[in-house]
Amino acid sequence: MSGGDMSDIVITGVGQVPVREHWDVSLRQLAARAILAAIHDAGEQKPQALYISNVLGSLLSRQANLGALLTCDCGMGGIEGTTIEAAGASGGAALRTAYLALRSGQVDCAMVVGVEKITDVVGPGVDKAIAETLDTDYEGMLGVTPTAMAALLMQRYMHEYECGHASFADHPLAASIHAVGNPNALYRKALSREEYEKSRPVCDPLNLHDIAAYADGAAALILTRSELVSKDFKSIPVRVSGSAVVTDRLSLHDRPDPLAFNAAGISISQACRQAGILPGDVDILELDDAFSIYPVLSVEAAGYAKRGEGTTWMKATVASGKPALASMGGMKARGNPLAAAGVYQAVEAVLQLRGEAGDCQVKGAKKALIQCLGSASATAAAHVLEITQKS
Amino acid sequence: MEIPRHWRLKQQRYALVGEVCPHCDAKIFPPRDVCPECGGEAREAYNFSGKGEVYSFTRMGEGPAGFEEQAPYTVALVKLAEGPVVTAQLTDLGDTKVEIGMPVEMVTRRIRQDGDERGMIVYGYKFRPVMQG
Numbered sequence: 001m002s003g004g005d006m007s008d009i010v011i012t013g014v015g016q017v018p019v020r021e022h023w024d025v026s027l028r029q030l031a032a033r034a035i036l037a038a039i040h041d042a043g044e045q046k047p048q049a050l051y052i053s054n055v056l057g058s059l060l061s062r063q064a065n066l067g068a069l070l071t072c073d074c075g076m077g078g079i080e081g082t083t084i085e086a087a088g089a090s091g092g093a094a095l096r097t098a099y100l101a102l103r104s105g106q107v108d109c110a111m112v113v114g115v116e117k118i119t120d121v122v123g124p125g126v127d128k129a130i131a132e133t134l135d136t137d138y139e140g141m142l143g144v145t146p147t148a149m150a151a152l153l154m155q156r157y158m159h160e161y162e163c164g165h166a167s168f169a170d171h172p173l174a175a176s177i178h179a180v181g182n183p184n185a186l187y188r189k190a191l192s193r194e195e196y197e198k199s200r201p202v203c204d205p206l207n208l209h210d211i212a213a214y215a216d217g218a219a220a221l222i223l224t225r226s227e228l229v230s231k232d233f234k235s236i237p238v239r240v241s242g243s244a245v246v247t248d249r250l251s252l253h254d255r256p257d258p259l260a261f262n263a264a265g266i267s268i269s270q271a272c273r274q275a276g277i278l279p280g281d282v283d284i285l286e287l288d289d290a291f292s293i294y295p296v297l298s299v300e301a302a303g304y305a306k307r308g309e310g311t312t313w314m315k316a317t318v319a320s321g322k323p324a325l326a327s328m329g330g331m332k333a334r335g336n337p338l339a340a341a342g343v344y345q346a347v348e349a350v351l352q353l354r355g356e357a358g359d360c361q362v363k364g365a366k367k368a369l370i371q372c373l374g375s376a377s378a379t380a381a382a383h384v385l386e387i388t389q390k391s
Numbered sequence: 392m393e394i395p396r397h398w399r400l401k402q403q404r405y406a407l408v409g410e411v412c413p414h415c416d417a418k419i420f421p422p423r424d425v426c427p428e429c430g431g432e433a434r435e436a437y438n439f440s441g442k443g444e445v446y447s448f449t450r451m452g453e454g455p456a457g458f459e460e461q462a463p464y465t466v467a468l469v470k471l472a473e474g475p476v477v478t479a480q481l482t483d484l485g486d487t488k489v490e491i492g493m494p495v496e497m498v499t500r501r502i503r504q505d506g507d508e509r510g511m512i513v514y515g516y517k518f519r520p521v522m523q524g
C-alpha cells in the first residue's frame with residue numbers, strides 16, 4: 001500500500017483492565033491483559049507495530065525498554081515496539097503516533113497500549129516520581145508536585161474571577177455519577193455536593209475530591225485503515241477523524257498567562273478542524289480531569305466558555321447532557337493511571353460510539369472528542385472519534 | 392546523590408542568577424540560553440534583585456519523598472520585580488496570612504536533604520514576607 005492516500009484510520013479493537021490497586025499484578029501482566037483483550041475484540045487481528053504509553057515504568061517498576069518486553073510477552077516478538085512519553089498526555093500521544101504510522105502507509109495495523117503500574121512503590125516516592133513530569137531543576141527539586149501546580153492555578157482562578165471552591169463541583173460530581181455504571185471504574189459511588197464541598201483539604205484550595213486518584217491500569221487499541229477491514233469484521237469500526245498534539249512551556253512560571261491552557265485549546269481546534277466539525281458538535285466530551293480546575297480551564301481555552309465562565313458552562317452542560325462529560329467516570333472516578341488515562345478515554349469513546357457502553361450509554365452518540373494533558377496543559381493531545389456505517 | 396546537578400545549579404539556587412537578552416533586554420529566569428520573548432540567543436548573566444510579589448500560592452499538606460519532614464509548607468509563584476515568575480517555597484511566615492500580591496524577598500534556606508542522615512543537604516532560594524516599616 002502506498003502512502004499519501006486519504007483513507008480513514010479506524011479503531012477495530014479495544015481492551016481494558018479495571019483501574020485498581022493491582023498489588024498482585026505486574027506492569028507486564030497489566031499490559032498483556034489489555035493487549036490480548038483488544039486483539040480478541042478486533043477479531044484476532046495482530047498488529048505490526050506496538051506503541052506503548054508509559055511514564056513511570058523506569059521510576060517505579062525499574063523497567064525500561066517496554067517495546068521489547070511487551071511485544072515478546074504477548075506473542076508478537078519481532079514487531080516494532082517503542083514507548084511514547086508525554087506525562088499525562090502519553091496515551092493521546094501514542095494514539096497520535098499510531099495514526100501517523102498508518103497514515104504513512106508504512107504500517108497497516110497498529111496497536112496502542114497505555115500502561116501504568118503505580119503500586120510497585122507506596123507513599124511519598126510515588127509523588128516524587130510523578131513530580132518528574134514537571135521541570136525537575138526549578139519545580140520538582142523544590143518540593144513542588146503536579147497537585148501543587150493545580151492548586152496554584154485554582155487559587156489564582158478564584159482570585160481573578162472571585163469565585164469559591166464550590167463552583168468547581170459540577171465536573172467531579174458528574175464523573176462520580178457516571179462511574180456507577182462502569183465496572184472498570186475505581187470508584188463507583190455517586191458523590192453528593194456536600195461530600196464534595198466538605199472533603200478533606202489536601203493542597204489548599206484543592207480538597208480530596210478535586211483530585212483524581214492515581215491507580216494501576218492498562219488499556220489498548222487496535223487501529224488499521226478502513227479499506228483493510230475484513231468483510232467478516234463483526235463489530236463497528238470507529239473512525240479517527242481528527243488528531244492533534246500540541247505543546248506549551250513546561251512550567252507555569254514560564255507562561256505569560258498560566259490560566260490560558262493554550263495547548264489544550266489549540267489541540268482541540270486543530271483536531272476539530274481536521275474532522276470538519278466545531279467543538280460544540282460532539283455528543284461526548286472527555287476532558288482531562290486529573291484536577292477539577294483542569295476541565296474548567298480547558299473549556300475556556302477551547303472556546304466552549306468565555307474566560308472566567310468555565311464553571312458556569314460546566315453546570316449548564318452537566319444539566320443538559322449535551323455534550324456528555326466524563327461519560328464513564330473520567331479520571332476522577334474511573335481513576336487516573338497516568339499514561340494509560342488517554343487510552344482509557346479512547347476505549348470508552350469507542351464503546352459509546354458502538355453502543356456498547358452498558359449502563360453508561362449516551363444514547364445516539366455519533367461523535368466524541370477526547371483530550372488528555374501532560375502536566376498542566378504542557379502537552380495536550382486531542383482526538384475526534386466518529387462512528388462509521390458498517391460496510 | 393546528585394552532586395553534579397546541585398553544583399551546576401548553585402549560581403541559580405544561591406544567588407538567583409539568570410540571564411539578560413542582548414536583543415530585547417528581557418530578563419530571563421531560569422536561565423536557558425535562549426530568550427523566551429524573542430527567541431534570540433541569550434547567555435549574558437544577570438543578577439535578579441530577589442524582590443517580588445506573590446502571584447499564587449498553596450499550602451501543601453504532604454510533601455513528596457525528600458520533603459516529608461518539611462510538610463506542611465507553602466509554595467508560591469513569585470512574580471519578580473524584573474518580570475519573570477519563579478516557583479519557590481515561602482518561608483519565615485510566622486502568623487502572616489499569605490495573600491496574592493503580597494511583597495516577598497529572596498532568602499537562602501535548606502531546600503531538602505537527599506536520602507538518609509548522611510545525605511547531601513541542598514540549599515537554595517525561598518521567599519519571605521518583606522518586613523514592613
Ligand SMILES: [Zn+2]
Binds near residue numbers: 416426427
Ligand atoms: Zn530577547
